[in-house]
Amino acid sequence: MDVILHALPLMIEGAVISLLITVIGIVLGSIIGLIAGLARLSKVKLSKILGTAYVDFFRGTPLFVQIMLIYFGIPGLLNSLNEYWISVNGNPLLSNTSMNIWVAAILSISLNSGAYIAEIFRGGIQSIEKGQMEAARSLGMTHVQAMRYVILPQAFKRVIPPMGNEFIMLLKETSLLSVIGFEELARKTQLEVARTYASFELWLTCAFVYLVMTFTFSRLVDRLEKKLETE
């Protein structure tokens, strides 16, 4: 019990970081997802291809690999680029090729969630009856106006439940950031376990802290859903 009480402040600190990175991931992911989702629905072939390629890549590869690619792979690429530049021009192109761990964490989590959110938005937009777009266009609205005032407001309501799920999934998946040493809840736990060898107690506590967060959040989403239903 002592070992848990001693580790708890650190773990809560980690939990706050996990939540923070999840919120940032959902916010940036929503922006990326809206753009990618609309791109996939676009009639313009190039944007359709780009949107689909992005979604396929980030949903089709493990988050673990994406984190490694961004944290270690990108600096590696920049280093090779620098070496090539030096061999040609004699001086380096970039003075610093290292990757900040927060940048890597935000980038990987946002890009990953953006791909899932793109599909959520696409589904939400496609679930709106075709007649809504036709009615809006028949009144002289442009495609953009019809999207903005008629389709998206209705779609946003429908995507709240799947967005809640995505938040919960993402919160759990941020534990993978521990592999690059990003000190969120799982990493903090790992460090405490290494110090105290209290594996079972601390990992169980860690699980419990995740559970409290996901459980609270899913109840909040349920309530929001009910409220929107009655409106």
Add this chain to the structure above:
Amino acid sequence: MIIKVQDLYKNFGSLEVLKGINCSIKEQEVVVVIGPSGSGKSTFLRCLNKLEEPTSGTVIIDGYDITDPNTDINYVRQEVGMVFQRFNLFPHKTVLENVTLAPIKVRNMQKDEAEKKAIELLKKVGLEDKANAYPSQLSGGQQQRVAIARALAMRPKIMLFDEPTSALDPEMVGEVLAVMKQLAREGMTMVVVTHEMGFAREVGDRVIFMDNGQIVEEGTPKEIFSNAQNPRTQSFLSKIL
């Protein structure tokens, strides 16, 4: 002629839905399009505001050739109101907001001015007391009357009706037809696809019978309903009258 359609063809993939439609409609004329389902009458109507892109042919609306890709279709559509079978009201907006949305966003009308006009129109369709209700709180007949008010709010020169009473319970058909009759009396140019033969007879200046993607016969309601010449028209009318 406010509407001029020449050699209009429309294919969906390999399916030919419209096979050479020629038709002119005068200002203030009320034209009723009848025909069996699958005859292409709704597709014909939807080509008049380019909700369907014609495969070939020309459609000229109030002097604008809407089959010309350089024509600003959003501008022409402001002059052509449309009422749909399934109403298609915006469910997230109140009745008043449904009616004012396009005038505010498309015509750049001031909000209070748009609302004043909207209330007038809602009065006209007998629903001013529902201004703050949401569409889901209204009956089908009331929703369709709001849809008519919404289309009229853009001050269109032409109104298109795509089977406006087909999705309604029988007891609500009358209230919608009454609004349409009033519009016709006020001199609105109307093209109405419908199965309401009573309406066609009473209000129509001209009845067009379509079958198999073509206009088979047209004439005054009297000519069509009492003295149809074409055997296809006769056979269709004998089944429904």
